[in-house]
Each structure stands twice: as structure tokens, then as C-alpha cells.
């Protein structure tokens with residue numbers, strides 16, 4: 183019998199362990215065109231918090247009492263499809279469980295890049311693509327720009343730092359705590375801001391970018407977004423990727439410097455990574471090249487065992503990860 187995590191109750195504020203429950207999945211028979219996958223790596227991502235609310239969004243909410251979904255990489259152990267063989271390593275969305283039975287049409291064989299399979303849940307996967315296209319397409323960042331990125335020690339943020347440096351930009355990253363800041367610096371960031379220190383982000387950013395910023399890659403919202411507005415140059419571009427600061431509180435963001443976007447013609451654009459899924463080949467080619475050249479560093483924070491899935495997920499909101507947060511089954 184396969185096991186999966188389900189949502190028992192819709193969290194109010196920060197989710198609690200009691201909001202989750204393990205359930206058994208009876209999937210003994212394999213239908214036509216289906217494959218059985220032994221999941222090896224499971225992804226936890228901040229967007230999953232939004233799926234715990236019963237609201238209309240770009241992805242449907244998790245159904246109470248049913249197996250949750252999320253990115254996963256696993257090995258095919260049984261196949262009723264001619265295109266997928268036993269032993270193939272595949273990427274799919276039936277995560278939060280140890281074994282998945284899905285239609286072969288819903289799985290993707292891992293691209294032939296020289297990286298461990300779990301990289302396709304991080305730097306070479308959805309978060310990496312988010313950073314890559316968010317920076318280069320949404321914010322239209324180019325060589326010579328000064329880029330500010332929040333949550334810079336996370337999966338998306340650490341990709342933004344490294345791609346920006348590889349493309350000739352000046353990068354300021356913010357992260358929580360000295361250790362994470364040191365890691366962001368080691369990725370090549372020109373300056374780092376410890377937003378948990380006593381110095382307000384708006385002051386620290388003014389010191390780190392005395393000539394202002396051309397691009398802000400927002401993963402956090404709140405105080406970070408306001409600081410970016412305060413220091414935005416003429417025609418600055420903001421790629422609004424996430425606002426983790428308000429995912430649990432739902433608090434209204436106070437933006438003292440919002441009016442600066444008028445005089446400085448600042449462009450603020452939200453985006454969802456799926457807008458760029460049809461450009462995956464381009465992403466793998468460019469990122470694959472940077473990996474082969476040793477330009478990119480990859481880091482993961484790994485929790486061991488399906489039981490630890492809620493711990494890993496909750497850790498995203500308390501800074502428990504450096505690089506990509508993963509669960510190894």
C-alpha cells in the first residue's frame with residue numbers, strides 16, 4: 183500500500199503539523215497508459231501554502247482528505263506505456279507520497295544533463311526556471327544592470343544571483359542571518375543584506391546600491407518591496423515572483439514609497455513560471471552550459487523520509503533551507 187500526505191484541515195495563519203495526515207493509497211492495479219513510479223525525491227515549495235486555502239487561484243486548492251500534489255522525481259517500476267520504460271527516471275506532479283500511479287502523458291523523462299536527479303526539482307527545475315525567466319524575460323535584466331533579489335539564499339533567489347552574475351550584472355541579495363549571507367556572497371553577489379539584522383532593509387539597500395537599482399526580483403514583498411521602490415532608478419523593472427512575507431499572515435502590505443514608481447516610470451510585473459514552460463529547451467541549454475562551465479553552484483537542504491514532509495514544508499517559512507528544500511524518500 184502506498185502512503186501519501188493529505189490536508190486534514192485548512193490552516194489559519196502558519197500551518198501546524200495537525201493540519202496534515204498520512205493516508206493509505208490503494209493503487210494496486212495499473213490502467214492502460216499508466217506508469218508506477220517509486221518516488222525518490224519530493225519537493226516542498228512556498229506556493230503550496232496558497233493551495234491550502236479554499237480560494238480561486240491559478241492552481242486549484244488541495245482537496246481535504248485526499249493525497250496532496252507537488253513536484254517529484256522517481257524511478258519507473260512498472261509501465262503500461264511504450265514510451266516509458268522500467269528504470270526511467272521521471273519528473274511529475276504526484277508528490278507528497280512514496281509511490282505514484284499516473285498517466286504516462288503526465289510524466290517527463292529527465293533531460294540528459296550531467297546533474298543528480300533531484301536538481302530537476304531545484305536549479306534545473308521549476309524554481310530555476312522561475313529565476314531564469316523572471317530575471318531575463320519579466321524584468322528584462324541585462325548586462326550592466328544593478329539587480330536586487332530577496333530570499334537570495336533560497337531555490338529561486340540563488341538561481342537569480344548566479345544567472346545575473348553570469349550575464350554581467352551587479353547583484354545585491356538579501357537573506358536572513360550571517361551564515362546565509364556568507365553563502366549568497368560565495369555565489370558571487372557583490373553585496374548582501376541580512377534583513378534580520380537591526381538595520382532596516384531600506385537603509386541597508388541604500389548603502390549597498392548608492393546609485394540605485396535597475397531591477398528588483400521580489401520573492402518576499404513587504405519591507406523588501408518597499409525598500410526596492412525607495413531605491414528604484416528611472417525605468418527600473420520589478421519582477422514580482424512571490425510574497426512569502428504575507429503567505430501566512432495575509433497582512434496588507436504597507437508601501438510607503440509606492441508613489442516613486444510614477445516619477446521614475448517603474449514597471450512592476452507579476453508572473454507565473456508556467457508562462458515560460460514552452461521555453462524549457464532554451465533554459466536547459468543555457469543553464470546546462472553554465473553548469474558544464476562550473477558557473478553555477480547548487481545546494482540543497484534535505485529532509486529524510488516521507489514522514490518529514492510537513493517539517494520540510496514548514497521550514498520554508500522559518501528559513502530552514504539554504505538552496506532547494508527537498509525530501510528524500
Ligand SMILES: NC(=O)c1ccc[n+]([C@@H]2O[C@H](COP(=O)([O-])OP(=O)(O)OC[C@H]3O[C@@H](n4cnc5c(N)ncnc54)[C@H](OP(=O)(O)O)[C@@H]3O)[C@@H](O)[C@H]2O)c1
Pocket residue numbers: 227228229308309312333334335336337338339356357358359362401402422423424425426427428453454455456497498499500501502503504505506507
Ligand atoms: N511566480 C512563480 O511562478 C513562482 C515560482 C516559484 C516560486 N515562487 C515564489 O518565489 C519565492 C521563493 O520560492 P523558493 O521556492 O525559492 O523558496 P525558498 O526561497 O527556497 O524558501 C523560502 C525562503 O524564504 C525566506 N523567507 C521566509 N519567510 C520570509 C519572510 N517573512 N521574509 C523574508 N524572507 C522569508 C526564507 O529564507 P531566509 O532565511 O532568507 O529568511 C526561506 O528559506 C516564494 O515567494 C515563492 O512563492 C514563485
